[in-house]
Amino acid sequence: MKTKYSIWEVFKFQIKGILEANKSFIFYIFIIYAFSAGILNVVTVLFPRYIIDAIVVQNINDLFLWIFIYGFSILVLMLLSTISQNIFSGNATAIKFLQARIFFKKYRHVSYRYLEDPTFQAKRSTALWASLGNNDSGYEGTLRSLFRLFPQILTVIGLTILLGLFRPIIVIVALLLSLLQYQFDLRGKKYKFEHRDELNELERKANYFFLTGHDFSFGKDIRINQIQEQFFANHKEKSNIFTSLFKKLNVMGFRFSIPGMFFITITNGLTYFLTANAYMSGEISIGEVSSIIWATLAITLGMQRMFTEIAKIKEDTSYTSEYMAFLENDDYFPKREGIEIELETLAIELVNVSFKYPNSDKFALKNISLKINSGDRLALVGINGSGKTTLVKLLCGFYEPTEGTILINGVDIKTIDLEYYRNKLAVIFQDVLVYAASILENIVGLSKDPIEHEKAMQALKLAGLYEKTKSFPKEEHQELLKVINPSGTDFSGGEKQKLSIARALYKEDTSLIILDEPTASLDAIAEKEIYDNFKTLINNRTALIISHRLASTRFCDNIVLFENGEILEYGTHESLMNKEKGTYRSMFLTQGKYYQKGALQNETI
Known part of the structure; x- marks a missing residue:
């Protein structure tokens, strides 16, 4: 039984999920967004150089030409990136929900002895909610991080070429400092991952008191026995412990991000110094000064974002790896292929x-x-x-x-x-x-067979519930409970x-x-x-x-x-x-x- 999967195995698992959801077109959306958003970053840095130089030499024709090219390019690239981003966002969530349905189908076959085991429930909570419980972490988080990563890679490549032609030392320093920040990010993600079980278990306990306190089926007992304050106190205690650990993790995350602020300052300072010298010696125009400074800032932030996304992908795939290990645990989901015997009578x-x-x-x-x-x-x-x-x-x-x-x-x-x-x-x-479904569905499930319908009505008669059922305006189609439908009956x-x-x-x-x-x-x-x-x-x-x-x-x-x-x-x-x-x-x-x-x-x- 495998307990851990590599990043590539997780990617393979997620690609399989995309194909099973009939969302293969999402790969094309990836490409469109990567190029449109990546080129947009490069255009935003590069084109103002020509506009500024046209202003300096007071060339009106060149000025309007570059403004038109710049504006049109920005408009097209923004439209492409925004549309592709919106298409991806909805489909990424849909892919995650398909995976949640797959989990639901699999969970029906979990060995019953684990359903009453709090240790199992804690593992289930960690595996499920860490991977599928959030739009920007775990299973969906990996897709979103990859989606954000590729434009950053193209931006860094494009601007690296631009800066490399001017002063390669700037690119080298930015890269080295970004790699150093990446190591800090990894340490921060590792610290958070190591405390995931504790955090999820605390949240599960706090949620029990919160959800039970709002559960209609407990309402009478809670009020008559006056245990509202007890539930409130228990929820407060568990949520305070959870909040305390959550704050501690955030503080540690902030500490690991501090070096990045100094690294950006170092890179920018070096860029300003080299650019000013080049301008004063007549090597570059004022427009090029603007492009180089903005390119440095963009490449520095781009590298940091790139490595941050890589660190996040590593964290998210770790959560998905746990989820995969949970799904493939033969002890939880025993693959029992038994025989079918004659059971018309049973002794x-x-x-x-x-x-x-x-x-x-x-x-x-x-x-x-x-x-x-x-x-x-x-x-x-x-x-x-x-x-x-x-x-x-x-x-x-x-x-x-x-x-x-x-x-x-x-x-x-x-x-x-x-x-x-x-x-x-x-x-x-x-x-x-x-169940929060109709009276009929509570008996026959989703069957629409009129014969099954008639059998259910006969069963209601023998059980003494037929007259009550017929008293509702919608009769056997009357919904039960108010959880889904406000007009439901209790x-x-x-x-x-x-x-x-x-x-x-x-x-x-x-x-x-x-x-x-x-x-x-x-x-x-x-x-x-x-x-x-x-x-x-x-x-x-x-x-x-x-x-x-x-x-x-x-x-x-x-x-x-x-x-x-x-x-x-x-x-x-x-x-x-x-x-x-x-x-x-x-x-x-x-x-x-x-x-x-x-x-x-x-x-x-």
Whole structure:
């Protein structure tokens, strides 16, 4: 696995990106801008010489001729450079956004275990935002620096010829001092690059408190629990630390730029001295004095800008190199080419499965052995943190067992194509996510197939959300959330859960359905409707149901009671209730007594 790429490898990567974006014409824009902007700098320095000399000798014809040539040249070159610059600017950003979309597509396949890893998130933030998060740094920054570099090279070449014919020593001094300043620039860029991880991590933490404080979904809790001041204080603390480091980096950058001011003064002083001597000895005209002085200033600044851009390109390609290394990390994006097996029906067997989360020494599951036949309905119960949801994550292929084997229809899950396998799963997660899209798009995605549309509407009916959907002016095309569209609707917790159930019902060609607290946010009537349609919801599929409402287990063939990552009890509802000192029996009776008439009268409140 490669962790660092050379400048030329980064250039090759970016050229590939330009071609993939169908922006090959941008190379011609580079050439047009380089020549128009470069020649413009030379013309601006050279032509005033002839105008001044015409004024001195009072030659009106030559004066108007040179003014016309100078003005026309400036006009044409400025038009070319401005137009090409505008065309390039928009397309450079478009190329970067294409690369961001490529990253987005790749990120969908990141190994799930890293999504909950803060170290990975810090690396992701550094790789992504340092390269793609700014118009003038990283991926796009390299393009823009190259775009600015070529005109400077042409300017320096043209003016070097002009000054070299007059006094070569000026060119030599300017070049040596510019190279010296380049070394200072490199040291400044290196210092900034060495602190990039620390800076990005501080910004990520500060942004968490800033964005969370503005997040609508946290609004009620923040206000009721009066934690606005806490969020403000935390954001202030993190942003102050970030600002302090940012200022320190800027100060260091300024220190490394100071020598350049002295180098320009030295070069200009030498030029003024040699030019004055040449004029007083009659070697050059007053117009040539003007051209030489302006040429010296232009070539000095041009060289410094040229080497500054080169130093910046080196810095930006370092960021893009990190981004490339991140994308090519096989550990983050495992290239798993599994097999496709018959999954019309689905049976599961766990053989001595143990699991602990990354960066943890504690096992969340311990030596689990369990067999679930095709079409079985199994309830997973237990207190919070007992291992139920962890088991679901393993069955969804989000994690691999630390020890033991999970068999799907007798085949090790590690050898099965994950995307193919997940297409056979319908999962209702406890934490329901609603996307800023229409109700229909939240179920079918981008499909425009009328058959899929009808299937989605049927799913909404069975989930109990059809009438609500039809009550909107735009019906199933009503947008959800106000993040993108101000007229979007915010569903209640129960409505979100119904939407999640509709998604599972829509995915009717699946073989395994997993329901993690499917009715937790529903009222009693809505919950009854779901259970009344339970047979339709399951539809002969293998089913796993996680619920703290133990009454829901009556729909299941068997029940597994988890405790501290282990299977404590297993059996049917009747068999577990027959255990006089059984934990399941105790939990069921404890929960059930609150629904019995008069039960609360004997409780001390």
